Amino acid sequence: MIGAAVGEFSTDGTLSQNSDTKVPTQKAVKTYVDTEVGGLNSVSGNFTVAGISTVAGTTFFTKQLNVAGVFPLPR
Numbered sequence: 001m002i003g004a005a006v007g008e009f010s011t012d013g014t015l016s017q018n019s020d021t022k023v024p025t026q027k028a029v030k031t032y033v034d035t036e037v038g039g040l041n042s043v044s045g046n047f048t049v050a051g052i053s054t055v056a057g058t059t060f061f062t063k064q065l066n067v068a069g070v071f072p073l074p075r
Contacts, residue, residue: 013031
């Protein structure tokens, strides 16, 4: 058999069980994601991004934005 045999579903919203035989429920995954990234609405201090970055939606800058390198703008 290839892969792991699933024995049960897990409702653990922390995903701390680290199991190869339990599948997290949709609600457990949502709880985990909401907890881990729910507070990432703003950044204060230095914020560095390496590689390719995409920003969608409306973006507001209230201070200074420094861009180094190539910064292609959509046409």
